[in-house]
Amino acid sequence: MRGKGTSRRDYLKLMAAAGGLAATAPAGWAQEAAKKTMAAEEPPPDHDRRIQWWQEAKFGMFIHWGLYSLIGRHEWAMEMEGIPIPQYELLAKHFNPKLNAAREWAKLARQAGQKYMVMTTKHHEGFCNFDTKLTDYCAAKQAAGRDLVREFVEAAHGEGLRVGFYYSLMDWHHPDGALCATDEGARKRFVAYTHGLIGELMSNYGKIDILWYDVDWPLSAAQWESEKMNKMVFELQPDIIVNNRNGLPGDFSTPEQHIQAAAKGRAWEACMTLNDSWGYHKADDNWKTPKTVVNNLITCAHGGGNYLLNIGPKPDGSIPEETVSILQAVGKWTGPNATAIYGTERSNFNQHVYANFTQRGNTVYAHIENWPGDTPAEQWLSFYQPPSVISFGGFRTKVKSVQLLAGGKPVAFTQDDLSLRLTGLPAIAPDQPATVLVIECEGQPVMDRDYLRKNRPRFKAGIS
Numbered sequence: 001m002r003g004k005g006t007s008r009r010d011y012l013k014l015m016a017a018a019g020g021l022a023a024t025a026p027a028g029w030a031q032e033a034a035k036k037t038m039a040a041e042e043p044p045p046d047h048d049r050r051i052q053w054w055q056e057a058k059f060g061m062f063i064h065w066g067l068y069s070l071i072g073r074h075e076w077a078m079e080m081e082g083i084p085i086p087q088y089e090l091l092a093k094h095f096n097p098k099l100n101a102a103r104e105w106a107k108l109a110r111q112a113g114q115k116y117m118v119m120t121t122k123h124h125e126g127f128c129n130f131d132t133k134l135t136d137y138c139a140a141k142q143a144a145g146r147d148l149v150r151e152f153v154e155a156a157h158g159e160g161l162r163v164g165f166y167y168s169l170m171d172w173h174h175p176d177g178a179l180c181a182t183d184e185g186a187r188k189r190f191v192a193y194t195h196g197l198i199g200e201l202m203s204n205y206g207k208i209d210i211l212w213y214d215v216d217w218p219l220s221a222a223q224w225e226s227e228k229m230n231k232m233v234f235e236l237q238p239d240i241i242v243n244n245r246n247g248l249p250g251d252f253s254t255p256e257q258h259i260q261a262a263a264k265g266r267a268w269e270a271c272m273t274l275n276d277s278w279g280y281h282k283a284d285d286n287w288k289t290p291k292t293v294v295n296n297l298i299t300c301a302h303g304g305g306n307y308l309l310n311i312g313p314k315p316d317g318s319i320p321e322e323t324v325s326i327l328q329a330v331g332k333w334t335g336p337n338a339t340a341i342y343g344t345e346r347s348n349f350n351q352h353v354y355a356n357f358t359q360r361g362n363t364v365y366a367h368i369e370n371w372p373g374d375t376p377a378e379q380w381l382s383f384y385q386p387p388s389v390i391s392f393g394g395f396r397t398k399v400k401s402v403q404l405l406a407g408g409k410p411v412a413f414t415q416d417d418l419s420l421r422l423t424g425l426p427a428i429a430p431d432q433p434a435t436v437l438v439i440e441c442e443g444q445p446v447m448d449r450d451y452l453r454k455n456r457p458r459f460k461a462g463i464s
């Protein structure tokens, strides 16, 4: 199964890949390089058990919410605009969102088909959305007068969703937040503060499913004492998974704003904004369409990864209207198409020009993202009869049956060793933004377009 860290097979593959370099490098170098790559991505113990639910969950909601939401100009406003700390701190006196705003987020997440939520407990600005004994710069001791993280945890659980905490190691507010890099006393204080806050987060809210570290500037993993940090986390939360942003590999990798599958065997999650900002940005109207979101989700599932999609609630906690309508539209697709996403395995199929694929066992789910419909060629090429053919070149495993996922209607098909052709399909896409075809095969499905390229009979077709 996936999520095993680097398996022996992957290790051997790595060795083989590195072997290509061995021709020009000193003996043993390639071996060392391969070992290093493997060690660099080795997850903490008991990884497979802890991460299993997450591998199946595929889709999560990220929430960026803090004092920056009041400014409404991206969560980096404090640094980008060089806002003096005493001025920025005043925001804490005005951050008083409506009670249980998180219930709205959780409801929307469930409707969208998201299975877990990850909320900023403390972003780079240094303000804690939770109650803490370690600073007064926290929601409970400022205008809000209550623990916003607790409300979040309860809201997520209320909708049956798993809970994750985002925590920024980088801190623009704490007196030792930058000094720690050059002053050992400051480092010790700041590391104690950081471990202390994380310890509180891991102790005061019951079972937490994910710890999502962010930006480890300005210290190294050794200076953050990240090994000790993770050890404490696992002691307090034996089932939790942690990401790779405290300088250690953690349980999963975190490509940001792009989708990139990690090496096979390594868990990964692409995090992405819905417009171009994580925190609420009033003027940012560069919203992704529901189709883009659905396609991204499919691409993540295709690569065996997860998709963590962000919302930036307004200062009162309400969700921007565009966000609501996009996620509701996404939910109209994830609901009926659930089996083609959740619990699927990393697919070995190449993407297609108008389709993408997910897989489970002997079943391939073909997600037709741009439904081909009628083609002008059918007028004069008998090859294209009947109208609206969907064809997958290099589909090498014998197919038993094909049906539309929505509605379950069987689809006729023909197959030879070069391609699988689905026929008798409607000219208009039965489902939007992607129509899923369930293709059941006789064995582990294989797509090999190389085979097609090499073995396609070449003959003179009358044109020379």
Ligand code: GLC
Pocket (backbone or CB within 6 Å): 064, 075, 076, 214, 215, 256, 271, 278
């Ligand atoms: C970056 C940004 C930050 C955001 C995060 C999400 O590290 O600094 O604002 O929270 O990405 O992945």
